Amino acid sequence: MASAAAAVSLPTGLSVLTTFPDLLFIPEFVFAFLATLTYVIHKGFSLLRWKSS
Template structure:
């Protein structure tokens, strides 16, 4: 029995950037990296401050 769906369901190559939800994954990774980095810096500086008391 043959499938009635032809072609690829997921876009590939530069076609990934033609839709808004697929295009937003790049800023998502950038902002999550920045947020994680700021969190670790905050934890490290807080530990130094706590140790100095």
């Protein structure tokens, strides 16, 4: 078991290019969530304004 834990290390050389895009998914999901949340809030207030007019 100790050898499996020791095998995990940071990528070096060209392997950095294959693993770095995986890190980019986190900001994409956060931005998509925030954009969707902002849109839903905006639609809710727009609906309330439309109903009151």
